[in-house]
Amino acid sequence: MKKLNRREFVQTTTAAGVAAAAGPATLFGQAPTVMTPKSVKPVVVSSANGNRYKNGGTKTCVETAFGLITSGSDVLDALIAGVNIVELDPEDSSVGYGGLPNADGVVQLDSCCMHGPKKRAGGVAEIEGVRTPSKVAQLVMDQTDHHLLVGKGAQDFARNMGFKIEDDLNTEKSRKAWLEWKRRTDPLHYLSPKDRDSAHHRVAMEMIADGWIDPEHYYGTINCDGISPKGEICGVTTTSGLSWKIPGRAGDSPILGAGLYVDGDVGAAGSTGRGEANLYNLCSFVIVDEMRRGAHPKDAALTALKRVAKNTIEKRLLNAKGQPNFGLNFYCLNAKGEYAGVAMYQSTYAVCTENGAQTVPMEALFEGRPTD
Ligand code: GLY
Numbered sequence: 001m002k003k004l005n006r007r008e009f010v011q012t013t014t015a016a017g018v019a020a021a022a023g024p025a026t027l028f029g030q031a032p033t034v035m036t037p038k039s040v041k042p043v044v045v046s047s048a049n050g051n052r053y054k055n056g057g058t059k060t061c062v063e064t065a066f067g068l069i070t071s072g073s074d075v076l077d078a079l080i081a082g083v084n085i086v087e088l089d090p091e092d093s094s095v096g097y098g099g100l101p102n103a104d105g106v107v108q109l110d111s112c113c114m115h116g117p118k119k120r121a122g123g124v125a126e127i128e129g130v131r132t133p134s135k136v137a138q139l140v141m142d143q144t145d146h147h148l149l150v151g152k153g154a155q156d157f158a159r160n161m162g163f164k165i166e167d168d169l170n171t172e173k174s175r176k177a178w179l180e181w182k183r184r185t186d187p188l189h190y191l192s193p194k195d196r197d198s199a200h201h202r203v204a205m206e207m208i209a210d211g212w213i214d215p216e217h218y219y220g221t222i223n224c225d226g227i228s229p230k231g232e233i234c235g236v237t238t239t240s241g242l243s244w245k246i247p248g249r250a251g252d253s254p255i256l257g258a259g260l261y262v263d264g265d266v267g268a269a270g271s272t273g274r275g276e277a278n279l280y281n282l283c284s285f286v287i288v289d290e291m292r293r294g295a296h297p298k299d300a301a302l303t304a305l306k307r308v309a310k311n312t313i314e315k316r317l318l319n320a321k322g323q324p325n326f327g328l329n330f331y332c333l334n335a336k337g338e339y340a341g342v343a344m345y346q347s348t349y350a351v352c353t354e355n356g357a358q359t360v361p362m363e364a365l366f367e368g369r370p371t372d
Contacts, residue, residue, distance in 0.1 A: 040231045040337040042069050044352045046224035047272045047331060050082065051350030051359045055089035061224055062352035069228050070354075076115045076234035079224045080134050083238050086222045087132045090171040093213070094220020097131040098171035099240020100213065102247045105178045107169035109133040110241050110254040112148070113141060116233035116264025121147050124154040125250040129165040134238040136163065137254070148254060177212050181244050198316055200244065205371065218243050221253055223260060223270030223331050231335055235260050235268040242275060251275025257285035267291045267335055269301065273328035273344070277308050277317075287332050297332035298363050301342035304330065305365045308344070325370045329362060345370050 043066075044050075050061035059067070065082030069075055087096025094100065101107045111133035112123030122141025125148060127133050136158045140149055149157050159165050170178070184203045208215050221239035237259040241251045252275035253259035260270040261284035269287035271278050278284075283304035290300035305328065312324045319325040329347055333339035341349030341362040346369075348359050 039229055040227055040335070041353065042066065042227055042229050043333060043337055043339055044069065044079070044082070044224065044226040045331045045333055045339045045341060046082070046350045047222050047329065048348045048350055048359050049086055049092055049095065049222050050224055051352070051357050053086045053089040053092045055085045057085065059085070060350070060357060061085050061222065062350045063357045065224060065226055066352035066357070069226055074234075075117075075226050075228050075232045076113060076138065076236065079226050079234055079236045080113065080138055083134050083222050083224050083236055084132050087134060087238055090173070092220075092222075093171075093174055093177070094240055095222050095238055096133065096240065097169050098174050099169065099220065100174050100243035101170055101178050101240070102245045102249070104247050105170070105175070105182070106247065107174070107240055108245075108247065109169075109239065110250055110259070111137040111236070111238035112254045112256055112260050113137045113236040114234060114256065114260055114262035114268070115141065116262045116268070119264060121256050121262075123148045123254040123256065124158075125150040125254040126248055127151070127154040127158065129155055129167065129169065130158045130163050131166070131169060132238075134236050136161070137236070137238075147256060150250065150254075151248070177207070178244070180212055181207060185244075201316075204243065213243065219251075219273050219275065219327070221259075221272040223253075223272055225260075225262070225268035225270055225331055225333055227268075227333055227335070227337055233262055233264050233268050233333070233335065235262045235270050237270045239272075252278040255279060257282045259284065261285045261288045263288050263292065265335060267297065267333055269297075269330055269332040271328065271330050274324075274326040277312065277324065277326060277328050281308050281311060283308065283328075283330065287330060291332070291334045296340070297334055297338055298340035298342055301330040301332050301340060302363065302365060305342065305344055309365065319371055321372065323366050323370075327370055 044062045061082035065078045068078035090098035108126040114121040223237040225235035239253040262268040269284040286304045287300040329343040343362040346364040
């Protein structure tokens with residue numbers, strides 16, 4: 001007799017159990033194969049801002065999402081309710097309302113989401129005038145045959161879906177920071193693209209040192225991923241993108257496989273940090289694929305970060321030690337409920353389990369800071 005492996009055993013015994021409960025008529029008929037995922041300890045992971053901002057309420061993003069998941073809510077609905085808190089909080093200058101604007105002073109937002117069990121996804125890039133792009137991304141997923149809407153088309157779609165379109169998503173804080181950046185960079189200088197790039201980087205680093213920008217918020221972003229007790233996995237990423245970006249620049253956050261990737265049978269991975277480095281390497285896809293091959297989330301993310309480091313060869317992107325001079329962070333979990341936060345350089349991330357929400361250190365590929 002053929003030995004059953006564990007997965008076949010679960011399927012077979014579950015189907016038999018259902019058939020037996022349903023009575024003899026189905027016992028010998030076409031009993032459906034019922035997949036019963038084994039029970040998993042639920043967890044929500046996110047970037048550190050997911051356990052910092054409350055938008056005047058009592059709970060952070062990860063606490064909210066975890067509470068909803070364990071109360072039986074759809075996992076993606078729960079994660080999006082969580083990141084909405086950060087999108088709406090004017091104090092987080094890297095996500096949603098009050099996110100640092102582009103080079104013209106306009107806040108343009110990116111987001112995408114993936115639903116593991118439904119195997120569906122949606123995203124928006126460079127959307128203006130909507131505080132919660134993650135909600136629009138979810139509607140692209142639910143209401144259209146497409147995966148990504150950009151710019152004016154994304155905004156028109158949001159309007160048609162009943163969203164209020166606002167003229168300006170700047171807060172006083174983000175507008176003042178943009179004015180300071182404008183003053184420091186003087187756009188009337190016709191610098192070569194190379195010089196302009198290094199001038200922008202230098203000014204950004206000076207503004208971070210002078211306290212105008214939170215170092216975590218130059219690229220910013222929130223990614224949040226969760227797994228329910230039934231093993232359902234979803235994820236969402238939302239951002240205002242790189243501060244002072246060229247208008248129209250889309251980063252990694254709205255791109256499936258870069259800012260986020262979910263395979264409901266395997267796991268989820270999402271990112272914050274330098275989007276260009278992640279776009280070039282499609283790290284979230286790589287991480288989920290590594291987990292598919294059996295790697296622990298921590299090792300899967302380290303593999304992706306090593307690839308980024310190997311592919312970073314331009315001098316302007318390297319520090320004195322020849323390492324990448326930027327941050328890039330991944331938040332990942334697998335179908336067993338194992339999770340990790342892994343960064344190019346030391347940072348922190350948020351985790352919520354049955355023991356509550358915590359902000360904990362990430363595993364880091366390199367010691368020190370990007371600019372050392
Ligand atoms: N990771 C956010 C961005 O680069 O836009």
